[in-house]
Amino acid sequence: MEEKTKFTTTDTKGDSVFVEKQDSSKKPVWYSEDSDIYVDLTESPNFQVKPAGAVSLAWLHFRKELDGLVRSIGQSLGWIERDEWTPPDCYGFRLDNDRVLEMQKQRESEQSGRVSTNKLSRWIYDVLCSFIDFAYKDRPIERFWFLETVARMPYFSYISVLHLYETLGWWRNGELLKIHFAEEYNEFHHLLIMESLGGSRKWLDRFLAEHAAVFYYWVLVLFFFLSPSLAYNFSELIEAHAVDTYTEFLRANEDLLKQLPPPKIAESYYLADNLYMFDEFQNHAPGTRRPPCDSLYDVFCNIRDDEMEHVKTMRACQSYSKLGKIVLSPHAKLEAEKNIKIDEQKRKYWKQWAQRISVQNSNKKNS
Ligand SMILES: [Fe+2]
Numbered sequence: 001m002e003e004k005t006k007f008t009t010t011d012t013k014g015d016s017v018f019v020e021k022q023d024s025s026k027k028p029v030w031y032s033e034d035s036d037i038y039v040d041l042t043e044s045p046n047f048q049v050k051p052a053g054a055v056s057l058a059w060l061h062f063r064k065e066l067d068g069l070v071r072s073i074g075q076s077l078g079w080i081e082r083d084e085w086t087p088p089d090c091y092g093f094r095l096d097n098d099r100v101l102e103m104q105k106q107r108e109s110e111q112s113g114r115v116s117t118n119k120l121s122r123w124i125y126d127v128l129c130s131f132i133d134f135a136y137k138d139r140p141i142e143r144f145w146f147l148e149t150v151a152r153m154p155y156f157s158y159i160s161v162l163h164l165y166e167t168l169g170w171w172r173n174g175e176l177l178k179i180h181f182a183e184e185y186n187e188f189h190h191l192l193i194m195e196s197l198g199g200s201r202k203w204l205d206r207f208l209a210e211h212a213a214v215f216y217y218w219v220l221v222l223f224f225f226l227s228p229s230l231a232y233n234f235s236e237l238i239e240a241h242a243v244d245t246y247t248e249f250l251r252a253n254e255d256l257l258k259q260l261p262p263p264k265i266a267e268s269y270y271l272a273d274n275l276y277m278f279d280e281f282q283n284h285a286p287g288t289r290r291p292p293c294d295s296l297y298d299v300f301c302n303i304r305d306d307e308m309e310h311v312k313t314m315r316a317c318q319s320y321s322k323l324g325k326i327v328l329s330p331h332a333k334l335e336a337e338k339n340i341k342i343d344e345q346k347r348k349y350w351k352q353w354a355q356r357i358s359v360q361n362s363n364k365k366n367s
């Protein structure tokens with residue numbers, strides 16, 4: 001039987017709680033209110049440095065990454081001790097690749113969950129999933145951080161191409177730009193949450209994700225150039241996979257996740273006073289989806305549900321590009337519904353006025 005190591009953290013009310021962590025090590029780790037178990041994003045150079053030219057930012061990044069590379073090599077050679085009591089290793093989260101695959105098969109066995117796609121897209125998707133399964137085996141947080149880094153790229157690609165079309169005067173749709181920006185902003189916050197859980201701690205993961213993201217950006221630009229529905233379809237595949245992965249992660253780590261508090265970045269995103277941007281990528285009326293954010297479990301449920309919203313939006317975008325069924329953001333839809341009501345009211349008044357005039361005219365004729 002596996003030994004259990006207890007470590008404490010702060011719960012949502014600020015009290016100390018015990019969290020049971022499955023691990024073979026006997027070393028107890030104590031977290032208190034003073035030692036936040038999450039990575040403080042404000043300490044990252046990315047947040048502390050003022051906007052600067054590409055050369056100075058690249059130089060700064062190079063120095064930071066060189067330091068990370070040296071540390072990584074040192075740890076691989078055993079010269080530098082690995083600290084497994086830092087996020088994300090200290091949480092002991094689990095994710096079984098086979099169970100994710102089962103989840104995917106189960107979804108695809110139902111008509112409503114299946115993503116119909118062409119063979120090439122499916123092949124690329126399968127290769128990508130196999131690579132992620134291999135590279136991030138038993139490292140779910142790093143896997144999510146990689147996925148969120150890459151998953152933002154399609155929306156940025158779509159915005160770039162839509163801007164280009166607009167600049168060239170080929171085509172214009174401000175609504176699509178707004179929806180894709182809200183989607184990208186949502187994925188950005190998923191990424192920040194994974195960063196606060198330590199998903200970007202390792203040099204190799206950063207190296208892989210950053211380069212894969214730039215490559216993926218251009219692939220999606222090319223897809224969108226060829227056919228927007230092809231690009232949207234591929235994104236639907238990826239977003240549906242994200243739903244499967246987060247669902248399985250929630251199932252496998254439910255008890256532990258429920259005992260951990262939400263990272264600050266998650267609270268500031270999901271519990272903000274103004275959730276205009278959050279509403280803009282939903283498939284609901286504005287203000288109707290206000291998920292709780294009381295624990296890390298809630299945070300992952302919210303992320304999974306966000307991914308589901310992306311799946312629906314990608315489907316709607318495909319219908320738009322294939323059938324011309326226009327896509328509107330929730331606020332624009334609300335505005336359009338209001339205008340329809342105003343128009344109906346106007347028509348009603350106009351009919352009443354026309355009837356009154358015709359009665360007056362007929363009375364005049366009779367008299
Ligand atoms: Fe995401």
Ligand SMILES: [Fe+2]
Pocket residue numbers: 151187239242307310
């Ligand atoms: Fe996503």
